[in-house]
Amino acid sequence: xxxxxxxxxxxxxxxxxxxxxxxxxxxxxxxxxxxxxxxxxxxxxxxxxxxxxxxxxxxxxxxxxxxxxxxxxxxxxxxxxxxxxxxxxxxxxxxxxxxxxxxxxxxxxxxxxxxxxxxxxxxxxxxxxxxxxxxxxxxxxxxxxxxxxxxxxxxxxxxxxxxxxxxxxxxxxxxxxxxxxxxxxxxxxxxxxxxxxxxxxxxxxxxxxxxxxxxxxxxxxxxxxxxxxxxxxxxxxxxxxxxxxxxxxxxxxxxxxxxxxxxxxxxxxxxxxxxxxxxxxxxxxxxxxxxxxxxxxxxxxxxxxxxxxxxxxxxxxxxxxxxxxxxxxxxxxxxxxxxxxxxxxxxxxxxxxxxxxxxxxxxxxxxxxxxxxxxxxxxxxxxxxxxxxxxxxxxxxxxxxxxxxxxxxxxxxxxxxxxxxxxxxxxxxxxxxxxxxxxxxxxxxxxxxxxxxxxxxxxxxxxxxxxxxxxxxxxxxxxxxxxxxxxxxxxxxxxxxxxxxxxxxxxxxxxxxxxxxxxxxxxxxxxxxxxxxxxxxxxx
Amino acid sequence: xxxxxxxxxxxxxxxxxxxxxxxxxxxxxxxxxxxxxxxxxxxxxxxxxxxxxxxxxxxxxxxxxxxxxxxxxxxxxxxxxxxxxxxxxxxxxxxxxxxxxxxxxxxxxxxxxxxxxxxxxxxxxxxxxxxxxxxxxxxxxxxxxxxxxxxxxxxxxxxxxxxxxxxxxxxxxxxxxxxxxxxxxxxxxxxxxxxxxxxxxxxxxxxxxxxxxxxxxxxxxxxxxxxxxxxxxxxxxxxxxxxxxxxxxxxxxxxxxxxxxxxxxxxxxxxxxxxxxxxxxxxxxxxxxxxxxxxxxxxxxxxxxxxxxxxxxxxxx
Numbered sequence: 001x002x003x004x005x006x007x008x009x010x011x012x013x014x015x016x017x018x019x020x021x022x023x024x025x026x027x028x029x030x031x032x033x034x035x036x037x038x039x040x041x042x043x044x045x046x047x048x049x050x051x052x053x054x055x056x057x058x059x060x061x062x063x064x065x066x067x068x069x070x071x072x073x074x075x076x077x078x079x080x081x082x083x084x085x086x087x088x089x090x091x092x093x094x095x096x097x098x099x100x101x102x103x104x105x106x107x108x109x110x111x112x113x114x115x116x117x118x119x120x121x122x123x124x125x126x127x128x129x130x131x132x133x134x135x136x137x138x139x140x141x142x143x144x145x146x147x148x149x150x151x152x153x154x155x156x157x158x159x160x161x162x163x164x165x166x167x168x169x170x171x172x173x174x175x176x177x178x179x180x181x182x183x184x185x186x187x188x189x190x191x192x193x194x195x196x197x198x199x200x201x202x203x204x205x206x207x208x209x210x211x212x213x214x215x216x217x218x219x220x221x222x223x224x225x226x227x228x229x230x231x232x233x234x235x236x237x238x239x240x241x242x243x244x245x246x247x248x249x250x251x252x253x254x255x256x257x258x259x260x261x262x263x264x265x266x267x268x269x270x271x272x273x274x275x276x277x278x279x280x281x282x283x284x285x286x287x288x289x290x291x292x293x294x295x296x297x298x299x300x301x302x303x304x305x306x307x308x309x310x311x312x313x314x315x316x317x318x319x320x321x322x323x324x325x326x327x328x329x330x331x332x333x334x335x336x337x338x339x340x341x342x343x344x345x346x347x348x349x350x351x352x353x354x355x356x357x358x359x360x361x362x363x364x365x366x367x368x369x370x371x372x373x374x375x376x377x378x379x380x381x382x383x384x385x386x387x388x389x390x391x392x393x394x395x396x397x398x399x400x401x402x403x404x405x406x407x408x409x410x411x412x413x414x415x416x417x418x419x420x421x422x423x424x425x426x427x428x429x430x431x432x433x434x435x436x437x438x439x440x441x442x443x444x445x446x447x448x449x450x451x452x453x454x455x456x457x458x459x460x461x462x463x464x465x466x467x468x469x470x471x472x473x474x475x476x477x478x479x480x481x482x483x484x485x486x487x488x489x490x491x492x493x494x495x496x497x498x499x500x501x502x503x504x505x506x507x508x509x510x511x512x513x514x515x516x517x518x519x520x521x522x523x524x525x526x527x528x529x530x531x532x533x534x535x536x537x538x539x540x
Numbered sequence: 541x542x543x544x545x546x547x548x549x550x551x552x553x554x555x556x557x558x559x560x561x562x563x564x565x566x567x568x569x570x571x572x573x574x575x576x577x578x579x580x581x582x583x584x585x586x587x588x589x590x591x592x593x594x595x596x597x598x599x600x601x602x603x604x605x606x607x608x609x610x611x612x613x614x615x616x617x618x619x620x621x622x623x624x625x626x627x628x629x630x631x632x633x634x635x636x637x638x639x640x641x642x643x644x645x646x647x648x649x650x651x652x653x654x655x656x657x658x659x660x661x662x663x664x665x666x667x668x669x670x671x672x673x674x675x676x677x678x679x680x681x682x683x684x685x686x687x688x689x690x691x692x693x694x695x696x697x698x699x700x701x702x703x704x705x706x707x708x709x710x711x712x713x714x715x716x717x718x719x720x721x722x723x724x725x726x727x728x729x730x731x732x733x734x735x736x737x738x739x740x741x742x743x744x745x746x747x748x749x750x751x752x753x754x755x756x757x758x759x760x761x762x763x764x765x766x767x768x769x770x771x772x773x774x775x776x777x778x779x780x781x782x783x784x785x786x787x788x789x790x791x792x793x794x795x796x797x798x799x800x801x802x803x804x805x806x807x808x809x810x811x812x813x814x815x816x817x818x819x820x821x822x823x824x825x826x827x828x829x830x831x832x833x834x835x836x837x838x839x840x841x842x843x844x845x846x847x848x849x850x851x852x853x854x855x856x857x
Contacts, residue, residue, distance in 0.1 A: 337559070385606075386665060496548055501548055501551070506754060506755060507819070509542065
């Protein structure tokens with residue numbers, strides 16, 4: 001009964017830890033391994049226009065921010081560069097825009113907008129109520145032409161989406177028919193054609209709008225925004241590619257704006273120039289995932305370890321590996337059957353090894369402990385009481401450590417300096433315990449246990465400083481819940497320890513011999529059958 | 541060499557209990573924490589035993605404070621032999637056996653002479669908690685030094701051999717006698733090199749022995765056979781063990797007894813986490829026997845009936 005409860009609890013805790021980690025990995029896209037890099041595009045819009053010497057106002061439509069605002073991408077950073085202009089970013093239903101204002105501007109003016117963009121999997125949000133645009137002004141010939149086309153298109157289509165598709169096809173065909181040519185007359189740019197198609201659909205009361213965006217697939221230094229058509233089919237907005245008449249956005253399409261306003265409007269200059277430059281870089285995946293998460297919800301980052309100041313993060317990077325070290329101790333003690341000085345002492349020594357590195361750590365540790373032991377043996381002869389003796393050993397340990405550091409510094413051995421990170425109280429206790437073991441059980445046992453402690457510490461160190469693991473517990477601290485679950489399960493492990501098998505092997509051998517002879521002795525003395533199905537688990 | 545899985549399987553068949561099993565299924569389940577002081581504090585154990593009318597070595601003095609150490613010499617000047625042991629000691633650590641004197645010096649059981657200053661230093665170390673778990677301040681018991689039964693003369697090297705009985709819910713389950721060796725420095729502790737000899741519960745005869753982790757037939761120092769020795773006053777011994785476990789309140793307990801030449805069986809101490817080597821000494825596992833006792837709904841209140849049950853059911857094979 002109690003065991004079931006324990007299993008359920010362990011399962012629950014592990015499941016919570018795993019699913020939270022999975023969410024962070026899959027949805028928030030935190031990387032599982034360190035030094036993983038992700039693509040970051042920096043997009044720069046360069047605005048150039050002539051000032052007329054008087055007050056000037058410049059308006060630029062900007063990409064939306066917020067979860068899912070740009071399908072497939074997220075703007076994690078943006079900067080406005082405008083010397084002398086004051087700026088104001090406003091948000092409306094149609095999108096975001098920035099307004100630059102200046103009192104006096106003359107000559108060539110250059111303003112910049114820069115944005116850093118990363119991939120994001122947040123479900124896209126399509127804002128905006130469906131609205132039927134104003135139909136275009138057409139000549140009589142054109143009205144006749146468009147009616148003919150509409151009739152034909154209607155024959156070939158079933159709903160709004162297919163109607164729009166067929167309508168677009170009329171204009172992008174290699175050899176457009178005469179009616180289409182009449183309509184396209186004077187519409188030279190893709191932009192104009194897009195606006196015309198969107199408004200033409202208004203004649204049939206189809207809500208439509210033109211989107212602007214660019215492909216991030218192959219970064220170019222000069223890029224223009226290309227228009228896309230969006231129609232509302234009664235339930236949702238559907239995007240149509242004006243170049244292919246296909247439904248949906250092409251891959252790597254970065255939606256700049258949905259606003260029907262002009263992308264760029266400058267009061268003083270009717271023909272302002274705008275150029276886009278896209279650059280693709282690789283950046284640290286954790287940093288990017290953090291920024292991406294911030295775009296979704298600030299609190300997700302604020303109330304996580306990534307929201308701490310950098311130096312605190314460094315501390316937690318180390319602290320979070322301590323449970324792993326402790327878990328290794330648990331395995332080594334309860335499943336393997338190792339004996340060490342103190343329960344978690346090797347973990348603390350392993351922490352100190354982080355700074356000294358393992359080889360010099362072992363050497364420094366052995367050096368100080370053996371010198372301390374010598375001192376302790378001498379103090380023994382003075383017959384000091386326990387606490388004064390411990391205090392004296394502690395003082396000596398610190399003096400020894402400082403001497404080692406000074407000497408190492410003079411001899412240009414840099415590792416000597418990091419010895420100060422050894423927990424000296426722990427070392428003092430080690431010395432005391434070792435000397436008792438030395439007296440009581442002989443030097444052999446004491447040295448064996450001391451060496452055993454060092455081996456276990458080194459093992460814990462190797463695991464605790466293994467880069468991928470350190471990264472994993474820092475970025476996904478919830479994985480420690482899984483560790484807790486396994487620990488709870490191991491808490492009821494009542495099977496044999498590995499070293500016990502070795503200890504009791506003589507008995508097993510006897511039993512084996514008895515079986516071989518065919519004279520299996522009955523159990524417990526009363527001839528009962530051996531309870532083979534007892535609940536102890538098989539040995540590891 | 542057998543593979544670990546076969547070893548585990550064979551060990552399960554003979555019902556061998558490992559440390560994890562002992563802790564999880566017996567110590568944690570049957571030994572309420574609140575009763576631990578009754579066995580951890582030897583002064584308290586002794587008091588309880590006396591109240592229950594169980595035989596223990598006579599207590600000469602208790603030293604609790606540093607300044608009492610000096611007064612001790614006068615207090616025990618009439619005692620030729622005595623034992624000084626930490627009240628919270630474990631595993632036989634810190635026990636000082638004084639068998640005689642030479643002038644102002646004390647003679648230890650291993651023949652060494654110890655001057656007063658050495659003696660005082662040892663006691664003061666004990667008071668500071670050198671031998672107690674966690675190093676908490678301790679007390680020292682000065683008590684009667686057991687004159688052990690001559691039957692064990694050929695099979696022990698100095699020191700006092702003691703009998704360990706595992707008692708589960710008041711029923712004696714398994715027993716062994718621990719014989720000191722030269723290696724164990726006269727201490728009856730298996731970790732320190734004493735021999736464990738399994739005792740057949742129905743007959744009180746020794747069956748087989750273990751030294752370290754290997755079976756032995758003779759005492760390594762005296763070369764006398766350790767097999768087939770009859771433990772004197774065996775039934776009485778089992779009785780005392782059964783009643784001692786009642787007094788402790790612990791369900792799973794190891795009772796350590798000695799056989800005094802004149803006084804008979806005496807309780808030395810109780811242990812809330814008795815070791816597992818007793819199984820090697822007996823060549824039998826504990827689990828099958830413990831299972832049998834767990835099936836009993838309510839243990840018989842009469843210790844004699846419980847001892848009779850054990851003597852019927854638990855022969856060493």
